[in-house]
Amino acid sequence: MLKKQLPLLMTPGPTQVRENVRLACSAEMTNPDLDPDFFDFYKDTCDRLSRFLHTQNQVLILSGEGMLGLDGVCVSLAEPGDRVLIIENGIFGEGFVDLVNLYGAEPVFFHGARDREIDAAALAAFLENDSDFKFATIVHCDTPSGVLNDLKALCPLLKSYGILTVVDAVSSMVGEDIFVDDWTVDICIGASQKGFSAPPGLTFLSVSPDAWSAMEKRKTPIASFYGNLLIWKNYYADFWFPYSPPSNSIYAISVALSNVEAEPGIVKRHADLAQATRVAAQKAGLSLHLKSGYCNTVTAINAPAGIDGDELVQQILDDDNILIGGCFGYLKGKVFRIGHMGENAKAENVAKALAAVQKALKKNGVELKTDLEASFWEEYEKLK
Numbered sequence: 464m465l466k467k468q469l470p471l472l473m474t475p476g477p478t479q480v481r482e483n484v485r486l487a488c489s490a491e492m493t494n495p496d497l498d499p500d501f502f503d504f505y506k507d508t509c510d511r512l513s514r515f516l517h518t519q520n521q522v523l524i525l526s527g528e529g530m531l532g533l534d535g536v537c538v539s540l541a542e543p544g545d546r547v548l549i550i551e552n553g554i555f556g557e558g559f560v561d562l563v564n565l566y567g568a569e570p571v572f573f574h575g576a577r578d579r580e581i582d583a584a585a586l587a588a589f590l591e592n593d594s595d596f597k598f599a600t601i602v603h604c605d606t607p608s609g610v611l612n613d614l615k616a617l618c619p620l621l622k623s624y625g626i627l628t629v630v631d632a633v634s635s636m637v638g639e640d641i642f643v644d645d646w647t648v649d650i651c652i653g654a655s656q657k658g659f660s661a662p663p664g665l666t667f668l669s670v671s672p673d674a675w676s677a678m679e680k681r682k683t684p685i686a687s688f689y690g691n692l693l694i695w696k697n698y699y700a701d702f703w704f705p706y707s708p709p710s711n712s713i714y715a716i717s718v719a720l721s722n723v724e725a726e727p728g729i730v731k732r733h734a735d736l737a738q739a740t741r742v743a744a745q746k747a748g749l750s751l752h753l754k755s756g757y758c759n760t761v762t763a764i765n766a767p768a769g770i771d772g773d774e775l776v777q778q779i780l781d782d783d784n785i786l787i788g789g790c791f792g793y794l795k796g797k798v799f800r801i802g803h804m805g806e807n808a809k810a811e812n813v814a815k816a817l818a819a820v821q822k823a824l825k826k827n828g829v830e831l832k833t834d835l836e837a838s839f840w841e842e843y844e845k846l847k
Contacts, residue, residue, distance in 0.1 A: 468784060470780055470784045470785055470786040471784065471785045471786065471812065471815065471816075472786055472802075472807060473785055473786060473787045473788075473801055473802055473803075473807050473812060473813070473815075473816040474786055474787060474788045474800075474802045474807075475606050475609070475634060475657070475760065475761035475788050475800055475801075475802030475804060476606070476633075476634060476654075476656050476657035476802060476804065477656035477657070477662070477663050478656065478657060478658075478660045478802065478804055478805040478806050478807045479660060479805070479806035479807055479812075480660055480661060480662060480806065481660060481719070481722060481806055483718050483722070484660065484661050484662075484715050484718050484719045484722070485715075486718075487711070487714040487715040487717070487718040488662065488711050488712065488714070488715045489711070490711060490714050492710055492711060493710060495704065495707055495708045495710040495713075496704055496707050499702070501710060502699065502702060502704075504713070504717070505524065505704075505708060505713060506699050508524065508713060508716065508717045508720065509521070509522040509523065509524055509667070510522070511717075511720055511724070512524070512653075512667055512669075512720065513669065515720065515723070515724070516641055516642075516643045516651060516653075516669055517641065517642040517643055517644060517645065518643035518644045518648075518651070518669050519644060520643060520644070520669040520670055520671045520672075521669065521670050521675075521696070522667055522668065522669045522670075523667060523668055523670065523692070523695050524665055524666075524667045524708070524713060524716065525665065525666050525667065525668070525695075526664070526665065526706065526707075526708055526709050526712070527664070527665070527666055527689075528654060528656070528663050528664060528665075528666065529631075529633040529652065529653070529654030529656070529657075529666045530666075531666045531689075531690065532631075532633075532652035532653070532654065532666035532667070532668050533559070533562060533631060533652060534562055534687075534690050535666075535668075535687070535689075535690035535691070535692050536629055536650050536652065536668065536692070537559070537562035537563055537565070537566055538562075538565075538566050538685055538686055538687045538690045538691070539678050539685050539687075539690065539691060539692040539693060540597065540598055540627070540629070540674070540677055540678060541562075541563055541566040541567065541568035541597070541598075542566065542567060542568060542681055542682060542683045543567035543568065543683065544567075544568075544569075544682075545568040545569065545597040545598075546568065546569045546571055546595055546596050546597065547559075547563045547568045547569065547570050547571065547596060547597060547598055547599070547600065548571055548572075548573060548596040548598070548599035548600070548621075548626065549563065549570050549571065549572050549573070549599075549600055550573045550575070550581060550586065550599055550600060550601045550612075550617070551572060551573070551574060551575065551602075552574070552575035552576060552577050552579070552580070552581050552605065552610055552612070553577060553602065553605030553607055553608045553610055554605065554607040554608070554791070554792040554793070554794070555602045555605045555606060555607065555631065556600070556601070556602040556605050557572075559600040559602075559631075560572070563600075566686060568597070571593070571596065573586060573589055577608065577610075577793075578608075578610075578752065578753050578754045579610065579753060579754045579755045579756045580610055580611060580612050580613055580755060580756030581601075581612045581613070581617060583613060583616040583617055583620060586617060586620060587620055590620065590621075590624055594624040594625075594626065596624075596626045597626070597627060597677065598626060598627035598628070598629050598649070598677070599621050599626050599627070599628055599629065600629045600630075600631070601614065601617055601618070601628065601629070601630050601631070602630075602631045603630055603631060603632040603634070603635040603639070603641070604632070604633075604634040604635035604638075604639065604758040604760060604761070605634075606633075606634040606761060607763070607790050607791065607792065607794050607798075607800075608752055608753060608763050608794065608798075609752070609753060609757065609758045609760070609761040609762055609763045609800065610753055610756045610757075610758065611635065611639065611756050611757060611758035611759075612756070614630060614641070614646045614648060615642070615645075615646050618630070618646045618647045618648050619646065619647050621647075622647040622649075627649045627650070627673060627674055627677060628647060628648050628649045628650070629649065629650045629652075630648050630650065630651045630652065631652050632651050632652060632653055633652060633653055633654045633657055633666075634657050634658075634758070634760055634761065634804070635658070635758060635759075635760060636653045636657065636658045636659065637657075637658025637659055637723055637729060637730075637733070637760075637804065637805055638658050638729075638730065638733035638734075638737075638758065638759040638760035638803075638804050638805075638808070639730065639733070639758065639759055639760070640730055643669055648669070648671075649670075649671040649673055649674040650668055650669065650670055650671065650674050651668060651669045652666065652667075652668045653666070653667050653668070654666045654667070655667075655712070655715070655716050655719070657760070657804055657805060658723075658733075658760060658804045658805045659716060659719045659720065659723060659805060660719055660722070660804075660805035660806040660807075661712075661715045661716045661718075661719040662712065662715060664709065664712050665709070665712050665713070665716055667716075668692075670692065675693075675696060678692060678693050679693065688705075689706070691705075730759065732808060733759035733760060733803065733804065733808050734759045735843060735846040735847065736759075736803045736808050736809075736810060736813055736843065737757065737758070737759040737760070737762060737803055738842065738846060739810075739813070739839050739840075739842040739843035739846060740762045740801060740803060740813055740817070740839060741757060741762055742838065742839075742842040743817060743833075743835050743836075743838035743839035743842060744762070744764050744817075744835070746832065746833045746838045747821070747831035747832050747833045747834075747835050747838060748831055748832040748833075749764050749765065749767070749831070750764070750765045751763070751764060751765070752764065752765050752794070752797075752798050759803075759804075760802065760803065760804035760808075761788070761800055761801070761802050761803070761804065762800065762801050762803065763790070763794070763798045763799075763800045764798060764799055764800070764801070764820075765797065765798055766796065766797055766798060766799060767824065767829050769827075770824070770827055770829065771796045772789050772790060772794075772795075772796050772797055772798050772799040773789040773790075773795065773796050774796075775789075775799055775820075775823055775824070775827070776788065776789040776799055778823045778826065778827075779819045779820065779822075779823050782819070782822065782823065782826075783815075783819040783822065783823075785815060785816055785819045787799055787800060787801050787802070787816055787819075787820070788800035788801070788802055799820070801813065801816050801817070801820075810839075810840075810843055813839060814836050814839055814840060817835040817836050817839050818835065818836040820835060821834065821835040821836070
């Protein structure tokens with residue numbers, strides 16, 4: 464049984480879900496495989512996502528959490544004999560190697576510093592010596608650390624060598640601008656449960672003509688049905704979905720997209736809240752995990768000496784019923800994270816989370832230099 468009072472979600476996804484999105488999940492159902500109106504609704508929602516991503520490329524909405532998008536792209540593009548460049552400066556960036564290995568391609572790493580964004584000049588120097596790659600993977604916002612990579616600098620550089628660009632933008636969408644066509648992103652992957660603030664369960668991605676061509680020219684069959692992107696290419700002309708789409712989840716993402724479209728200043732709202740959070744933390748004597756490359760959607764703060772970040776997260780949940788993020792991998796226990804994305808990204812929510820952090824730290828014997836909540840409000844009012 465769930466607790467009567469669910470916690471205030473301030474995690475970097477899944478995020479809080481607005482009531483109109485929840486209501487869309489409970490709308491009367493149709494048969495999505497046979498109803499022509501639903502085919503049009505699905506395509507219209509995909510086209511709206513294309514406009515949101517500033518692209519002419521086809522967008523698909525797939526039935527599965529964001530990992531389906533990552534997996535589907537890798538199984539559809541990678542095959543034995545291919546070399547794939549894994550550009551990484553964080554846990555999720557490194558994670559692409561597992562998918563590339565799984566489908567028989569050869570992964571090659573470009574490692575960046577893990578406390579800042581990828582250095583485009585260093586990548587350029589690397590590519591001068593080795594550029595024989597079918598595609599490269601980049602995480603726009605690597606959620607465990609909150610580092611934001613500069614797609615505008617990186618993707619055109621890769622494309623100049625004929626390398627397809629695959630971008631995981633699951634955690635950056637809505638909180639950061641994304642210009643797929645201008646930045647020459649071949650495949651851009653998003654998901655429902657982060658900045659869009661819809662329930663988990665959908666992934667969506669834009670696919671360029673170059674990416675479709677690479678899939679069609681494979682020497683070996685795509686080793687999946689569910690993850691095979693090619694089977695979706697002509698769904699609308701053929702009036703055929705490869706499998707039954709979750710109609711009510713798609714109703715929900717459509718409403719969530721309407722919420723985003725109705726707020727022209729949504730990126731600035733995220734930027735202001737992120738900046739105020741970082742300033743407040745530093746004024747109080749806490750240290751940010753990153754040196755530069757901060758994303759608007761999540762802030763990772765180093766746990767003070769002697770404090771386990773995961774234990775701090777649990778204490779905040781127990782004492783204040785607020786759920787912030789711990790971490791895993793090499794950051795397990797070392798940082799705690801505040802997710803100011805989507806519906807979480809409201810000043811009153813961030814202020815509550817920061818107050819709970821200060822209370823928990825004080826309980827563990829850590830006295831801060833300033834009041835976190837007061838410093839947050841002071842900085843936020845300057846930025847509005």
